[in-house]
Amino acid sequence: MNNTTVVQSMINAIDKPAIFITPDYVIHAVNQAYRETYDADVILGQSKCHQISHHSDQPCDKHGEECPLLQCQSTNRAASAVHIHSTVQGKSYCDILMKPIKDNSGMVLGFLEILDAIDYASTESKKGTMVGQSAPFKQMLNRINRASQSNIAVLLQGETGSGKELVAKAVHQASNRNDKPFVVIECTGLSENLFESELFGYEKGAFTGATSSKKGLIEIAHGGTVFFDEIGDVPMNMQVKLLRLLETQCYRAVGGLKQKRSDFRLVSASHKNLLDLVEKGEFRRDLYYRIAGFPIYLPSLRERYDDIPTLVNHFIKYSDYKHKKFSSNALTLLGRYAFPGNIRELKNIIEQSALIANEDVIHSSDLPESVQLSRTSTDETIAVKLNTELMTLDDMECAYLSQVCEQYAGSPAELAITLNISVRTLYRKLQRYGLKLS
Numbered sequence: 001m002n003n004t005t006v007v008q009s010m011i012n013a014i015d016k017p018a019i020f021i022t023p024d025y026v027i028h029a030v031n032q033a034y035r036e037t038y039d040a041d042v043i044l045g046q047s048k049c050h051q052i053s054h055h056s057d058q059p060c061d062k063h064g065e066e067c068p069l070l071q072c073q074s075t076n077r078a079a080s081a082v083h084i085h086s087t088v089q090g091k092s093y094c095d096i097l098m099k100p101i102k103d104n105s106g107m108v109l110g111f112l113e114i115l116d117a118i119d120y121a122s123t124e125s126k127k128g129t130m131v132g133q134s135a136p137f138k139q140m141l142n143r144i145n146r147a148s149q150s151n152i153a154v155l156l157q158g159e160t161g162s163g164k165e166l167v168a169k170a171v172h173q174a175s176n177r178n179d180k181p182f183v184v185i186e187c188t189g190l191s192e193n194l195f196e197s198e199l200f201g202y203e204k205g206a207f208t209g210a211t212s213s214k215k216g217l218i219e220i221a222h223g224g225t226v227f228f229d230e231i232g233d234v235p236m237n238m239q240v241k242l243l244r245l246l247e248t249q250c251y252r253a254v255g256g257l258k259q260k261r262s263d264f265r266l267v268s269a270s271h272k273n274l275l276d277l278v279e280k281g282e283f284r285r286d287l288y289y290r291i292a293g294f295p296i297y298l299p300s301l302r303e304r305y306d307d308i309p310t311l312v313n314h315f316i317k318y319s320d321y322k323h324k325k326f327s328s329n330a331l332t333l334l335g336r337y338a339f340p341g342n343i344r345e346l347k348n349i350i351e352q353s354a355l356i357a358n359e360d361v362i363h364s365s366d367l368p369e370s371v372q373l374s375r376t377s378t379d380e381t382i383a384v385k386l387n388t389e390l391m392t393l394d395d396m397e398c399a400y401l402s403q404v405c406e407q408y409a410g411s412p413a414e415l416a417i418t419l420n421i422s423v424r425t426l427y428r429k430l431q432r433y434g435l436k437l438s
């Protein structure tokens with residue numbers, strides 16, 4: 001058998017879309033799953049991978065994506081990346097694994113590309129999925145997919161409202177436990193008694209009021225995934241019990257004698273920096289290392305401002321105000337707000353503003369005051385300039401008013417009141433600096 005036949009048989013045995021390519025991106029072997037996934041015809045020895053998956057004559061690194069083939073060539077080791085591909089189902093997220101294929105003498109014959117569709121995330125609004133297309137979002141998807149293929153304990157670290165519970169669900173959904181339960185344990189405010197009875201369940205008569213026995217969450221989760229949300233809030237005295245459970249997967253119900261066992265996959269999350277808590281003596285080091293097998297960092301919304309328009313469309317589409325649209329000024333203003341509450345805050349802001357807006361267009365003035373008053377990047381430029389080189393007051397006034405013109409969507413009369421000047425003075429100033437209200 002020659003090399004091509006060997007490679008073709010290897011590819012046929014893979015149950016995911018797969019191709020074999022040479023360093024010039026040309027496809028030399030393809031399996032049926034790949035042909036069924038993409039809407040372009042593959043001509044062996046001619047078609048290039050990027051022509052099929054991206055509908056582009058340029059390799060993916062030429063339009064801002066990481067090319068796993070280049071990585072693989074430079075390291076001679078397997079590489080992975082998450083890309084957006086044009087499939088028969090439209091633009092879809094895809095996790096790529098690229099491996100060098102060597103002959104018996106160790107010479108690289110080419111590269112095996114295996115593709116895994118990611119259905120828990122989408123580039124555009126899609127119900128029940130995580131939405132986004134920024135680079136930090138794609139990096140996070142790559143980590144989620146890696147984690148979901150094993151049973152490793154995952155630790156999600158990200159600010160409040162950044163999507164930790166959604167990511168925990170995605171890890172479960174993409175794993176081979178997805179037909180079993182996904183159980184959330186909210187660790188904030190769990191007292192010792194509640195911790196034990198909620199997690200381990202109790203037997204009839206274990207305490208006053210225990211008129212019948214009750215299953216604990218750990219038992220319910222058997223075969224599936226347990227998500228410990230805000231695990232940093234578990235008090236020290238309960239951390240020992242938690243560690244024992246995680247080490248042995250064994251526990252006893254409150255008032256019970258029999259040892260029970262539950263096979264569950266562990267995902268934990270915290271908005272606090274757990275290593276800082278370890279250093280302060282507030283979180284056990286051994287527990288930290290038990291839960292942090294595979295840390296996944298969730299970017300804050302400030303790190304993925306590019307995703308705001310997509311997220312805004314998504315939340316509007318699934319709200320009671322689907323007919324409304326944000327003005328470009330309002331979107332610009334949102335893109336400058338710091339979002340301490342991240343995506344949850346964005347979602348609330350969108351619903352509030354859509355409710356307040358009297359028209360079908362949601363203007364900047366419909367946004368909450370906190371967003372309207374937020375420090376903008378232009379403010380920061382001014383502040384930095386002030387520290388380095390002084391500006392004249394006229395230049396300062398001009399810079400401020402030009403920014404107001406760009407963002408303000410209310411009436412000139414309201415603006416004049418806010419600026420504490422008359423409408424005539426406002427128009428005089430605008431004329432002086434050659435500015436116009438939008």
Ligand SMILES: Nc1ncnc2c1ncn2[C@@H]1O[C@H](COP(=O)(O)OP(=O)(O)OP(=O)(O)O)[C@@H](O)[C@H]1O
Nearest residue numbers: 129130131159160161162163164165166271343344
């Ligand atoms: N990428 C995303 N696309 C669409 N919606 C998202 C995305 N990420 C988060 N959300 C939504 O934002 C809200 C907050 O997400 P989630 O509850 O998962 O955050 P969290 O980090 O667990 O919050 P907390 O720290 O308060 O527990 C939810 O309504 C969730 O559906």
